Amino acid sequence: xxxxxxxxxxxxxxxxxxxxxxxxxxxxxxxxxxxxxxxxxxxxxxxxxxxxxxxxxxxxxxxxxxxxxxxxxxxxxxxxxxxxxxxxxxxxxxxxxxxxxxxxxxxxxxxxxxxxxxxxxxxxxxxxxxxxxxxxxxxxxxxxxxxxxxxxxxxxxxxxxxxxxxxxxxxxxxxxxxxxxxxxxxxxxxxxxxxxxxxxxxxxxxxxxxxxxxxxxxxxxxxxxxxxxxxxxxxxxxxxxxxxxxxxxxxxxxxxxxxxxxxxxxxxxxxxxxxxxxxxxxxxxxxxxxxxxxxxxxxxxxxxxxxxxxxxxxxxxxxxxxxxxxxxxxxxxxxxxxxxxxxxxxxxxxxxxxxxxxxxxxx
Amino acid sequence: xxxxxxxxxxxxxxxxxxxxxxxxxxxxxxxxxxxxxxxxxxxxxxxxxxxxxxxxxxxxxxxxxxxxxxxxxxxxxxxxxxxxxxxxxxxxxxxxxxxxxxxxxxxxxxxxxxxxxxxxxxxxxxxxxxxxxxxxxxxxxxxxxxxxxxxxxxxxxxxxxxxxxxxxxxxxxxxxxxxxxxxxxxxxxxxxxxxxxxxxxxxxxxxxxxxxxxxxxxxxxxxxxxxxxxxxxxxxxxxxxxxxxxxxxxxxxxxxxxxxxxxxxxxxxxxxxxxxxxxxxxxxxxxxxxxxxxxxxxxxxxxxxxxxxxxxx
Ligand SMILES: Nc1ncnc2c1ncn2[C@@H]1O[C@H](COP(=O)(O)OP(=O)(O)OP(=O)(O)O)[C@@H](O)[C@H]1O
Ligand SMILES: [Mg+2]
Numbered sequence: 001x002x003x004x005x006x007x008x009x010x011x012x013x014x015x016x017x018x019x020x021x022x023x024x025x026x027x028x029x030x031x032x033x034x035x036x037x038x039x040x041x042x043x044x045x046x047x048x049x050x051x052x053x054x055x056x057x058x059x060x061x062x063x064x065x066x067x068x069x070x071x072x073x074x075x076x077x078x079x080x081x082x083x084x085x086x087x088x089x090x091x092x093x094x095x096x097x098x099x100x101x102x103x104x105x106x107x108x109x110x111x112x113x114x115x116x117x118x119x120x121x122x123x124x125x126x127x128x129x130x131x132x133x134x135x136x137x138x139x140x141x142x143x144x145x146x147x148x149x150x151x152x153x154x155x156x157x158x159x160x161x162x163x164x165x166x167x168x169x170x171x172x173x174x175x176x177x178x179x180x181x182x183x184x185x186x187x188x189x190x191x192x193x194x195x196x197x198x199x200x201x202x203x204x205x206x207x208x209x210x211x212x213x214x215x216x217x218x219x220x221x222x223x224x225x226x227x228x229x230x231x232x233x234x235x236x237x238x239x240x241x242x243x244x245x246x247x248x249x250x251x252x253x254x255x256x257x258x259x260x261x262x263x264x265x266x267x268x269x270x271x272x273x274x275x276x277x278x279x280x281x282x283x284x285x286x287x288x289x290x291x292x293x294x295x296x297x298x299x300x301x302x303x304x305x306x307x308x309x310x311x312x313x314x315x316x317x318x319x320x321x322x323x324x325x326x327x328x329x330x331x332x333x334x335x336x337x338x339x340x341x342x343x344x345x346x347x348x349x350x351x352x353x354x355x356x357x358x359x360x361x362x363x
Numbered sequence: 364x365x366x367x368x369x370x371x372x373x374x375x376x377x378x379x380x381x382x383x384x385x386x387x388x389x390x391x392x393x394x395x396x397x398x399x400x401x402x403x404x405x406x407x408x409x410x411x412x413x414x415x416x417x418x419x420x421x422x423x424x425x426x427x428x429x430x431x432x433x434x435x436x437x438x439x440x441x442x443x444x445x446x447x448x449x450x451x452x453x454x455x456x457x458x459x460x461x462x463x464x465x466x467x468x469x470x471x472x473x474x475x476x477x478x479x480x481x482x483x484x485x486x487x488x489x490x491x492x493x494x495x496x497x498x499x500x501x502x503x504x505x506x507x508x509x510x511x512x513x514x515x516x517x518x519x520x521x522x523x524x525x526x527x528x529x530x531x532x533x534x535x536x537x538x539x540x541x542x543x544x545x546x547x548x549x550x551x552x553x554x555x556x557x558x559x560x561x562x563x564x565x566x567x568x569x570x571x572x573x574x575x576x577x578x579x580x581x582x583x584x585x586x587x588x589x590x591x592x593x594x595x596x597x598x599x600x601x602x603x604x605x606x607x608x609x610x611x612x613x614x615x616x617x618x619x620x621x622x623x624x625x626x627x628x629x630x631x632x633x634x635x636x637x638x639x640x641x642x643x644x645x646x647x648x649x650x651x652x653x654x655x656x657x658x659x660x661x662x663x664x665x666x667x668x669x670x671x672x673x674x675x676x
Contacts, residue, residue: 059570079573086574092567096589105585106575157575 001070001164001197003033003056008065010051010221025051027221029065033214036195038188040208040229042244043218049201050089052218053167056199058082069164084165085158085196089173091150093142099153100138103128106161128160131190148179155187159194166191166198172207184211205245209233217241234348239358242283242351250351251325253282253317262352265319267296270345272352272363280361281321281353286312288349289327291335295342299325304335315341395649404646421650430628431651434636441541441632442606449546450598453553458587460554461561471558478551486615489544493527493616528616530624537623537630545612549605553598560594561587596670600663607659610634633658 008029014020026048033039041049054060056067058079066075074082093102103125107116116124129135132152142150151171158166168187172180188211191198202208208215209229217224217232217240225237236242242250253264257275261268264282289297299315302324306312313327313335327343335341352361398404399422401415409415425431460470477485494511514524526532527540568590572582588595609632613621622629631639633655640648 057574059573079570080576080578082574083576084574086571088567088571090567092565092571094568094571094586096592105577109576109578109581111578161576 002035003165003197003199004066004068005029005031005033005052005056006066006068008052008055008067009063010048010055010060011063024221026055026062029223031216031223031226033197033199036197037213038191038198038200038211040212040215041199041201041218042203042205042208042215043224044203044244046220047218048221049203049218050169053086053169053199053201056165057084057086057167059086083161083163084167085161085163087151087154087158087166087168087171089169089171091142091154093150093153093157095142098139098141099129099134099145100125102142102153103138103156103160106157110161124160125156128156131159131193132156132186147174148183151175151183152186155190159190159196162194163196166196168198168200170201170203172202172204180207187211206247209245217244236283236351237360239281239283239353239360242353246285248286248312248326248328250283250285251327252321253284253319254321254355255280255282255319255352257352262350264297264317267298269296270347270350275352275361275363279355281355281358283351283353284325284345285349286326286328288346289313289329289343290346291329291333292342292344295344297343297345298340299343301335301339301341306331311335313341395652397649398646399649399653401646403644404649405643406645415646421646422654424647425650425654430631431636433628434631434633437630438607438609438632440538441545441609442603444538444542445545445549446599446602446606448542449549449553450595450602452546453550453557453598454588454591454595456550457554457557457561458583460558474554475551477548478555482548482611483615485548486544486612489540489547490528490616493540495524495526495529495532528623530626532623534629537617540616541613541630544616545606545609548612549602553602556594556598557591560591564590592670592674596666596674600666600670603662603666604659607655607662608634610638 008026009024010026012023012025014022029052041052043049051060055062058074058077058081062075066073068074069082094105097105104121107121107124110116126135126138129138132155134149134152134156137145137149137153142153145153151174155168155171158168171187172183175183184207187198187200200208200212212229214226215229215232216226219240225232225241227235232241233245236245239252243252255262255264255269256277256279257263257272258277260271260273260275262270262272262275262280262282297317299317302314302316304311304313309331310328311331311333313329314324315327316324327341329335352363353359354361400417400419402418402420404415404421405413456474460467460474463470492512493514495514511527513527518524525536527536564587568586569582572586577585613630613632613635617623617630620627621631621635628635633651637648637651637655640651
């Protein structure tokens, strides 16, 4: 089922004397989530990801805008009747119930014609448990499970009533690095198997990029960019998005355009035809650097970190915004020991941004 | 080892408390047991050098005593009636208090007021409230007794005044008044504990329950009550213990005669019985105290056993 968010807005009113400032947690969010896709909602802490999710689930009422599930306007529908599956940031498993009881609980709440006979419920619970591979833990209490197992129980509980929409709020934030990797693949697999339209919140861009069909990048309640992960990475609309995506992060320089050439410092590093003369912010992806003895961009060399397939060259430049810049190059290229390294740049890995509003300047 | 080197210090710091406990708790307990098993023990006699035989005569005496069975009955009845009633009421009030945001502080304070008020004083107020409208003496020298507000209300709605606590009142009426008073008196503490418990329940469970499509009644029975069960168990267990020690509330309403005028001791309790025996028959009082202890012990064990099975920690 597709989900349509139409000018969705959430304003938390200021309260009391000390806290008069109202918070616009989500600002005019319009987006159609195609049926059966996994969408990653991405942004720094406090940008309104959870709030968006809670509005879709019905736990919070929007201050403005509408939400459609398929063709139905569900904006006024209460959470109890919306039938979404939601996995909370900290799972919120019922501590007094066993895994089995937790998973059964949403089914036992069904009423009227949706009500299932008991054996059917058990069957569905075990099916959901098998899907997330916890069917051997059914009689444990949540406190007797590891973080990863709890998370899978939470997913099973959200899946068991076969919701049309599955919402996951930073479900991997409590897991260690390896388990994160493993579970995010699992989430992807389950989502593919079931074909449930899924929204996945995270502030880890790598996580979002790796499993999402589409990503939505948010900042301070405002959507910055929506698109396929690779497209957003390759073609960010502004400096925020460019900086937010990619590890190691993009390297930012101050530069200027003069006569169709981009200058970083005094060196003309790239041809940028069609851009008027102006001061710009330059973003260069780590993989955009090419070692070249005669390259125009001269950087001070700090160190070289070999990471198996790749080599990360840590260097510095007086026009860089951050003290160190990182270039990722193929391990086959030997970095000559010395005071400096020189690079030429791959044009499609270099982005120009306006100094004033940080929006992209295309060339 | 460091530990043993400093052990004597620990004992030194603890000694004031230990000495006080020994003198005022442990010794009285031992002495009570001793007195209970000395036939017809009486401290005056003991001071006079009388030797008492060892035996279970005191217990026999207590159990044979019709008055004791009466006291036991009263105590049991009041406990069985008031503990569930006050617990359920406190739970409902706590849930309601927890649900409303404005005025919560003020209402909380109001509900807590009885706890900081002297129970004898409250008892006297209740006694006044439940007073009978009418005359104490018939005929010419009729004295109109203060009208109690409860009967005023009953009469306002066209009912007939009930003799709650005055001379000639029925046992059922007396017990009703006692139940109302004890429950009212027990509420604040229970509400306080349960409200604290409710406020410590993670709100996210309720969000999860909503997303899971849970009806309100089911949220209460399947989420709130189980998550509150440790506090509920605590409240019930202490309620039972307090119930078996009921005494001052009866004094508060009926005075030290423990009953309506003309039927003294009708509402006497176990503790009342012990007090009554204390001045003359210390052996009997001790035996009764041990019996009371035994009952409380058994009931508490049952409570703990049940709550272990039912509560989630
Ligand atoms: N109940 C509330 N009352 C007032 N402001 C709120 C409330 N809930 C959230 N906010 C504010 O709304 C903004 C968005 O919050 P939200 O929880 O959606 O962030 P988030 O993107 O999920 O962040 P995180 O990654 O830290 O979970 C924040 O500035 C937050 O302070
Ligand atoms: Mg959040």
